[in-house]
Amino acid sequence: MADKISTREAYGKALVELGKENKDVVVLDADLSKSTKTVNFSREFPERFFDMGIAEQNMMGTAAGLAAAGKIPFASTFAVFATGRTYDQVRNSIAYPALNVAVAASHAGITVGEDGASHQALEDIALMRVLPNMTVFVPADGPQTEAAVRAAVEINGPVYIRLGRPKIPVLYGDNFEFIPGKAVKAREGKDVTIIACGLMVSYALEAADQLEKEEGVSAAVLDMHTIKPLDAASIVEAARETGAVVTAEEHSIIGGLGSAVAETLGETLPVPMMRVGMPDLFGESGKPDELIENYGMSASNINAVVKEVLTRKK
Amino acid sequence: MDRELIANLEEKAKKIRRHIVRMIGEAGSGHPGGSLSSADIVTALYFNEMRIDPQFPQWPGRDRFVLSKGHAAPLLYAALAERGYFPADDLMTLRKMGSPLQGHPAMQKLQGVEMSTGSLGQGLSAANGMALAGKLNNMDYHVYVLLGDGEIQEGQVWEAAMAASHYKLDNVTVFLDHNKLQIDGFTRKVMSPEPLEEKWTSFGWNVQVIDGHNIEQILRALKQSYAGNGKPNIIIAETVKGKGVSFMEGEVDWHGSAPKPDQVEKALQELA
Incomplete structure (x- = not known):
């Protein structure tokens, strides 16, 4: 642990x-x-x-x-x-x-x-x-x-x-680089890239491990710690290399990381893409884990969305 | 008090009023009423009171002036130009594309502007921050603020009033331009901020009430505001909106409309 x-x-x-x-x-x-x-x-x-x-x-x-x-x-x-x-x-x-x-x-x-x-x-x-x-x-x-x-x-x-x-x-050890505006490749993969931020990077890594074990899907994870200025080059590269993108954020699916990535890909290299995040709803009281699961932001939720986006990948 | 000094400041205030009328006339939009009502206050600050150096606008030890009622920007610009921050000819670029003289003051665009303002109610908070920094750095600069009497309807002003008193910011002096009018009419009728003296006193401020068009009273009140008794200072300045231009005085419609060329001429004759 x-x-x-x-x-x-x-x-x-x-x-x-x-x-x-x-x-x-x-x-x-x-x-x-x-x-x-x-x-x-x-x-x-x-x-x-x-x-x-x-x-x-x-x-x-x-x-x-x-x-x-x-x-x-x-x-x-x-x-x-x-x-x-x-x-x-x-x-x-x-x-x-x-x-x-x-x-x-x-x-x-x-x-x-x-x-x-x-x-x-x-x-x-x-x-x-x-x-x-x-x-x-x-x-x-x-x-x-x-x-x-x-x-x-x-x-x-x-x-x-x-x-x-x-x-x-804790994902990063004593020796890691933090460059503002430069995303971190947290996991290598070739079938799909999960672009995540905040605590969703942990969930994305968990989902990627599950996908590897259970489905034989190789998912890369890109830690987009800087939403602005956005590392558009890394996003485009990820889309080119893996051909499909899923975003994951603990934020409304409107206007956040998913939107920023969609804006970038829409104008450069459109690939099958889906967003994991809070649906267009207000939250409610509950335990954090319950809420994450219930509103569709858990590792298994990411996992399901990845499988769906892969069906659209040519 | 020095009669010559006062006469000179009165003359300077008149010149600044002429700039204001000309600039807004040329721009075709802007806020003459509240610029003219505070002209004597700002003149006294920039031409007698404040320790500033236009050659070194970022000198850390300078006094600061925050125009919280940012729509009186023409007044600030006129004072800065007259004080030598930029050529007076540039005043005619007010509100035009590419000009550093934005409709409301923008500190990134023009040297001498200490804080970007325009969204009402925010200037005193920023001034408090400058005053706190002064205390932390053991610098004895003073921070002056101009608030509008309609502006103090904004709740943030009272948050800041509380904080200035709590942190004993006796290096802050606010002028409240009590011209009694706002866009929708008489301030008392729209949303009364009265009683002003009692409110500010109960918030822990040193309060003075003066005639905001009397230079001698302005200077005397400023002197008293350096008592350094641990309390922030407010000088409630009784003013007339549009002061100095007969057809604008006390007329709410001159809050935010520009004079036409013939009106500019008439105003300039009155201010000659």
Whole structure:
């Protein structure tokens, strides 16, 4: 059994390390620091941590001002609030002036679980990737999260980092490369490519193993940790090499990774393609695993979709 | 107070008003009413109060001005041009394709603009961030903000008001342009933000009320706002929308419409 750590936990640890290295790093939260894990930073560097209370719009605007004055702010809250509630602030105060604000949003996706649909951000990738200047990271495990957090400091301009609540397997060891905008080939394969992001990379790898064993299908897995700028070259290459593509994301099938891949392939190299993701529905309360299964995002669901897309492959 | 200084600032304010009228007339659209109502305040800031250097617009120790009511962009542009950030001739490119003088201020396009604004209610939050950074860096710069009285209907303003007080941002001074009109009519009738003094006082701010067209009162209020008592400062400036142009004064229809050439001429004569 692989080690498990949630991406929010990894974020919290990475922030403390960054805080030690760079005194310009500041952190803002909106009364959720224990959940988003910015609490670690707040204990280590209280003078550089600002709890803005339950006032997310002001938090984003304040982060913009800090960045305009040369600081490197990380602003955290749940993804549903970080993108929905503060959309205009992120758009007009952060993205338009291209300020160095990292919006690090936890509890994204349906695996928020029991809190229900009001707290399950399933549209945040769509909302963020449509903003000019914005970089969008959806890390697949703990180590990749740490790398993404570090990359956010280096990137000139705003960055959205999508983080999750549940503990998920560690996929990458000590030696791995994280290049923003460059997808990672997480598994080789020749019949089909599953392009996934976030915790769905783990499910995609599980599905690929099942397909190999049970069906003799060889599925490649491409970890698309950066949704924007999108690694179009790797997508086209995958389509050319395997002739079929399935996308997998813990996000609405509208507007997220699946849409981004479809846009790319539609304009370059159309191949049989299907999307795994949240149907056009709000979620509900439940255990994360139950919800993933019920709404069609589990490894076995990916498996079934892969088989279907393969029937369309010439 | 120095009579000559005040006379000079009054003259400068008049010149800025002339720019505003000309620019908006040339652009064929824009917001004269709220630009003219705040002209004396912004003139006092840019030509007496603020420590800024147009040769080094990004100097880290500079004072900052955030035009939260971004639709008064012509006023900001006129002040920046007069202060030497760019040639005054460029003012005539306002709102035209390719111009750095966007309809609402864009910090990536024009040096001297400290924050992109236009979507109302966001400027004070950004100013607070700048003020927090100043405190963290042990820099003594001051952050000035211009809010509209209709703008404070936005909830974010009150989130920011709470935060400025909570974090003891006495390096923030807000001017509230109390011109009493917004697009749909009298602010009191549309959605009353009153009582202003009581609201800001209860949010933990130092509050002053002045005549926003009296340079001497503006300068005196600014002096008082450097008390450094751990509280942010707000100067409620009683103003007249469209101030300085008789046919625009107190007329809501001049919130967001441009004067025609003959109206520009008439306005310029009044502002001569």
